[in-house]
Amino acid sequence: MTVRVRRxxxxxxxxxxxxxxxxxxxxxxxxxxxxxVDEWPKGLTPSTELRRWYHAGEGSYEEFAERYEAELADPEAAGLLDHVRELARRGDVTLLTASKSPAESHASVLLRLLDGS
Incomplete structure (x- = not known):
């Protein structure tokens, strides 16, 4: 299994x-x-409020990652994360994002969580 992030x-x-x-x-x-795109689990993405907060430059990436992980504890998001985790167990998965800096985006948080599976 390989999980990667790409633009x-x-x-x-x-x-x-x-x-x-x-x-x-x-x-x-x-x-x-x-x-x-094979799948588009919108419920796995950061909330609109969190996304706007982060893009406004109001906090650090570390704080954003912490807040996003807390959002991923929501049952819908947790279920979608488990689904992507299952896809990764079966084969390669590429997480796609439009972020200009994927290393400091929600995609890298997901990558870390999926790599730790």
Whole structure:
């Protein structure tokens, strides 16, 4: 099992496995057929409030990650995280995000949680 994070703007690669969009909003300028997204679990993404708070620059990445992990304890989000974890047990999974800096985004939080499975 390999779980990786890639930008949705990058072309698909043969070893991507299941491609999971982990953004709440569809990325600008990307046609749905060109993105090759297999799953889009919107309930797994940070809340609109948390996303806006983080993008406004009101807190550190560490605080954002902590708040996002707390949101992932919600039953719906936890169930979706378990689903992606199960996909990863069966094969490769690529988490897709439009974030300009995936290393300091919710996608890296998900990657860490999935790698720790």
């Amino acid at each position: 949705v703007y990058d072309p698909p690669e043969p070893d991507d496995g299941v491609r999971v969009l982990v953004d709440r909003l569809w990325p600008r300028g990307v046609a749905k057929d060109a993105a090759h």
